[in-house]
Amino acid sequence: GNSVTQMEGPVTLSEEAFLTINCTYTATGYPSLFWYVQYPGEGLQLLLKATKADDKGSNKGFEATYRKETTSFHLEKGSVQVSDSAVYFCALKGGSEKLVFGKGTKLTVNP
Amino acid sequence: SAVISQKPSRDICQRGTSLTIQCQVDSQVTMMFWYRQQPGQSLTLIATANQGSEATYESGFVIDKFPISRPNLTFSTLTVSNMSPEDSSIYLCSVPEGDTQYFGPGTRLTVL
Numbered sequence: 001g002n003s004v005t006q007m008e009g010p011v012t013l014s015e016e017a018f019l020t021i022n023c024t025y026t027a028t029g030y031p032s033l034f035w036y037v038q039y040p041g042e043g044l045q046l047l048l049k050a051t052k053a054d055d056k057g058s059n060k061g062f063e064a065t066y067r068k069e070t071t072s073f074h075l076e077k078g079s080v081q082v083s084d085s086a087v088y089f090c091a092l093k094g095g096s097e098k099l100v101f102g103k104g105t106k107l108t109v110n111p
Numbered sequence: 112s113a114v115i116s117q118k119p120s121r122d123i124c125q126r127g128t129s130l131t132i133q134c135q136v137d138s139q140v141t142m143m144f145w146y147r148q149q150p151g152q153s154l155t156l157i158a159t160a161n162q163g164s165e166a167t168y169e170s171g172f173v174i175d176k177f178p179i180s181r182p183n184l185t186f187s188t189l190t191v192s193n194m195s196p197e198d199s200s201i202y203l204c205s206v207p208e209g210d211t212q213y214f215g216p217g218t219r220l221t222v223l
Contacts, residue, residue, distance in 0.1 A: 034211070034212075042216065042217075043201075043203055043214050043216040043217040044154070044203065044214040044217075046112075046211060046212075046213065051210055093210065093212070097142055097144075097159075098156060098159075099144075099156070099205075099212050101153045101154045102153065103152070103153045104152075
């Protein structure tokens with residue numbers, strides 16, 4: 001079945017550092033890929049998405065590229081801010097409407 | 112994107128009691144999903160609720176424990192029955208829109 005493997009956390013960075021959170025997936029066919037973010041005490045928000053190979057999703061300075069050859073969708077940001085502290089979830093959607101989530105990566109950014 | 116609201120936003124309940132969580136969407140949707148997020152964990156799909164039919168439950172979840180109603184295309188409820196401390200979680204509803212799923216703000220449940 002479909003699955004998502006996400007970099008284990010927690011990740012602690014200083015402000016303005018470079019961020020990478022690794023995500024790889026296993027799926028049949030051509031899934032859509034997503035990054036969701038959960039700020040402390042809040043629900044899930046869609047951060048970015050990509051629906052086909054080589055697509056790059058981007059939002060709020062975050063980027064992720066759908067790499068079919070490596071079955072990856074790594075999340076990157078060039079310069080993190082304290083306000084980026086949250087839990088980040090990688091997810092995929094295959095042929096059905098069901099989302100499959102990774103375990104989540106907690107990011108803490110210190111001033 | 113769809114605007115999704117949930118009630119209550121949080122609650123503290125005694126074991127053995129039941130809580131009904133409401134999910135309201137600002138547009139008509141065919142499918143609605145209910146998820147559970149246990150403390151420090153990822154999201155697990157409980158069931159899919161389609162209007163006019165019985166909900167479809169995922170492995171490990173049963174209707175007696177998590178009855179779901181879907182009376183119309185904009186509303187659904189999830190009941191957590193006969194609660195125990197292990198039911199302490201965030202419960203989220205979500206709806207698909209195109210190729211994306213959008214989530215409600217969640218209901219934080221604590222069972223004492």
